[in-house]
Amino acid sequence: MAEPGEQLPEEVLALIFRHLPLPDRAAAARVCKAWAATATCSAVWHDTSISCDCELEGMLPPYLSGCLDHVQNLRLEFEPSRKSSRRAATELLTALTGRTPGLRGLCLECRGEKPLFDAGRDVLDAVHALCGAARALRHLDLRRLPFSLDDALVLQVADGCPELRSLFLDNRTLVGSVGPGSVLELLQACPFLRALGLHLASLSRTALEALAAPERAPFEFLALRCACPEDARAPPLPDETWAALSRRHPGLEVELELEPVLPAESVTRVLQPAVPVAALRLSLSGDTVGPVRFAARHYAATLRALEVRAAASAELDAALEELAARCAGLREVHCFCVVRPSVLHAFRARCPRLRSYTLKLTREPHPWRPTLVA
Template structure:
């Protein structure tokens, strides 16, 4: 195609191209030399989302390969049960590992179901390779990987990514294989870490004390998933250690996700009064009312998000009303069972900062969508 004499500046073209899907970026790069230069510049590729489900096959690898040096933040989605999608994801990560000096953020998300007995070794090997080659990596989010994460990955991240600011390892898996010692080494190596997501069994009193050290950067979020058998057997973390951590980092928020594998005794060990719980997600097979009363009494000042999955009952409604009356700072509340109108009225009356809620007064088809507060 002949070059046009009237051409938008490359900076303007790049701003347009950055909002295009990858397939359209590739098409734009083939129009002319000016468009090709704009479509492959760093402005377009700094923050990149790649879906290996629909955008890759047969077209993207050569084009994307030329732009890997410009990617600073990559969000990668794929379906592990589809071989082409999985192959594309591992190929991209492997290629990125060879040119990851400028990578700042990596988020991986699996969609659909993974094959049975799938350890994800190919995907995890590629993540290892990226962490070895990305010394400037600051954000790593593996919450949506359904594979068992282990000590080797944590240690590789600690040794290869000293500038890390956030790390999420609190994924959905049946086995928790990240030990407390690996987390301690991570905290020692990554002094600027501000956000950490873990399974409860990976956390220890020594880790809380390390986070409370006077020379650490401000720590703002600790996300704890409590779902594996290892989490149920984890020793209690003493309230005084939480209190010391809270004094050191007054802006700290803790997210607690409690799943059916936990017994009532385990839940009582986890819910320490000094934990600054900002988000509480209850999906318990046993007592839900007790944890809600505990939250209303101890977490009234810090609680911002509540999510409850339980059977409808008058006792649950009463607990929700009590919590609404005490937790005025709530921004979100989502209850996945039918509640009586008084519950909705209590949250609307007592929680002036409420932004969205899922409080259904009658049965509706799933999925239930939250209601936004005007």
């Protein structure tokens, strides 16, 4: 009788095994020698997603630890309120430190609730150590970590990851602890960086000037989150500096996310005509109509996605219709309040590139699902 591994080519088995959760990969490796060789090869582990909630019970030694050298892009999920889950996450990050050839990409995602007064030092210390040894790291995404990120971590990334291409620090935290000085050092140390996510308070005029320098590699994406008191107090960045950045990088797209913490006067400082805003997400406690009208009049050439969380009103409907008439390049619009039929008609008729929308004419149970345009 032929061994199971002889029934399919190795490349086909690898394609199957890479989609299996860790326990199933481990089980496959015990079937026969051929399956064991395929289940532990680099093609299976190059891009890996791991959930610490259900997959790492007793998995790290010996099966997983023998495959870590092959992991180049890792998406790691854990639940900070569960000790076993966060312990597994920190152990895995520690085990990855100093591996050869090492990680190229790391994305951390927290699930569930964060315990009160939890600074996440165990997880952040593990990330800090990994960044100090991961010289080949190119992509680091910490947007879904609920802990305050600090200057020490950013400076460690600047010192340890010179090949970095993207870094996202715009997480949901109540305190902005990354200063503009450390961001400037990061930009100087990582000349190939092309995508960056920050809280608004972490950005400075000097950083924008560094990004616009003639010798800078093409810079493509900047995500700015305005969600903590430091962001509300951040001074405006000059329009001429934004204009210089856009001239230097004509393909630059900026994503702005404005949260309820921003008072009206801060919103007017953030929404500047010269910023090439491609995505605008509004979840304000005050006026939303004004920002929507501003976007319609100043971001018509660049806006590709709009998300609005506000109370329904005739004024908001009128502002949305104006935006539909001016922003023909829109691909997504999501409004989480009931709108009148003319709003839906305006976007369907005026935005030929529209691919998905959330525009409800009657109140429905949440969560609201977007409609895809064929």
